Amino acid sequence: MKTGASALCFCGKEPAIFLHYAQKHLCEGHFIRMFDKRFRKTVSVHQMLKKGDRVAVGLSGGKDSTVLLHSLAELRKDLPFEIVAITIDEGIEGYRARTLGIAKKECGKLGIEQVILRFDTETGKTLDEAMARGKMGPDDNEPAALPCTHCGVLRRYLLNKGARQAKATKLALGHNLDDMAQTVLMNIMRNEPARLARLSEPLMKSDRFVRRIRPLMLSPERENAIYAMLKGIDIEHVECPYARFAFRSHVRKMLNDTEVRYPGTKFKVVNAFFDMEEGLRMQFGKARPLSECSSCGEPCSGSVCMFCKRVKAGG
Secondary structure, three states: OOOOHHHOOOOOOOOOEEEOOOOEEEOHHHHHHHHHHHHHHHHHHOOOOOOOOEEEEEOOOOHHHHHHHHHHHHHOOOOOOEEEEEEEEOOOOOOHHHHHHHHHHHHHHHOOEEEEEEHHHHHOOOHHHHHHOOOOOOOOOOHHHHHHHHHHHHHHHHHHHHHHHOOOOEEEOOOOHHHHHHHHHHHHHOOOHHHHHOOOOOOOOOOOOOEEEOOOOOOOHHHHHHHHHHHOOOOOOOOOOOHHHOHHHHHHHHHHHHHHHOOOHHHHHHHHHHHHHHHHHHHHOOOOOOEEOOOOOOEEOOOOOHHHHHHHHOO
């Protein structure tokens, strides 16, 4: 709603969004141009893509991954590369089926190949079934955080495996600015600098790891949702029912509260990580060489990977 000249976009049009961190109103057209420009700059500055790449997109059907799929599809008009979508069905009743429908529809609309991998096919049980059995894995000291811990291990494993089997050269993830800021703070609060050092890319190289890229890492979550609505991209406003149990949920609330009082905090947290990333990688770069899991053959730092430990722990 118009509230006076100060509420107009600089072009004189009605604003579609107010960017608190920039103290700027933007109309629909200028917001979309800003969003697209930031997306392309992120890809370029961080050298995420090159001509001829085959990019596997981790597509859940949520707002971030769906916007990522559309943005990459638009980018390939100027930078030729291939896209394949990898969707993981964890088996969460009342949640995943809704986003799976969107993922399938958007892939069909854009003419993009989609591969669907299921927890129950790969591990013998859905996430709901695994959680019903109680404690999973040998190192879960925080039972409340268990669903996301267990799911994260399995999802990362299957995304990498699926991307490699699809002969992808890059694995694009829909992590937004909020996700990145939360991850940085979580690793600091848990005193896990080595984990933070490998946030952008693994410290140890393996031809069985597909390089991960995050083209939306400087796009705030709220802006991804608004971009989707303005572009007519179908999204499902639904949150995973397990999310409330995660440590990340606590950090998310803390960050959001701080962002309201001090706009731009999330950008500052992520930029602080970029400033210290090189030093972290130098300090923790002398890690043990990767070996192969004795059970599944996937790369891991020990004799058995976390995926196999958790699958076996689940019976």
